[in-house]
Amino acid sequence: MPTTGEMLACLVHHFFKLEVKQRWALSRITMMRTTRETLSVPKYDVHLFPVVRFTVRGVEAESMEEACKKAEESLADEAIKSAMSGGSDHEADFDEEVIEALVDVQGDEDYSGSTWFKPAGDAWVKK
Numbered sequence: 741m742p743t744t745g746e747m748l749a750c751l752v753h754h755f756f757k758l759e760v761k762q763r764w765a766l767s768r769i770t771m772m773r774t775t776r777e778t779l780s781v782p783k784y785d786v787h788l789f790p791v792v793r794f795t796v797r798g799v800e801a802e803s804m805e806e807a808c809k810k811a812e813e814s815l816a817d818e819a820i821k822s823a824m825s826g827g828s829d830h831e832a833d834f835d836e837e838v839i840e841a842l843v844d845v846q847g848d849e850d851y852s853g854s855t856w857f858k859p860a861g862d863a864w865v866k867k
Contacts, residue, residue, distance in 0.1 A: 787842040791835035794820070840867065 801807035845853040856867040
């Protein structure tokens, strides 16, 4: 069984016996493989903003406009959480439509790489 040094010497010997074009191609393939292996794919945190319909039942008001205002004021965090779990006077229904997305680069502490996107047919475009 040849030693590691002997195998390396054999590879170097055969490498230099190749034509210049073949050596260049082999070097390029090795460099591309090494580069591909050392580069990592970036990771992102994606915040999707779907359309959500909240129903507030039994709002007492003098007008429809006042009812809208009172319903909006009733949507505190606790009411939203309650609606999401199916409780109280609030109901939440999710539409399949996503109206925008915020994409954060993982590890970007100051969020300078964060970008807003909007749907455009089957694609996403920067806002």
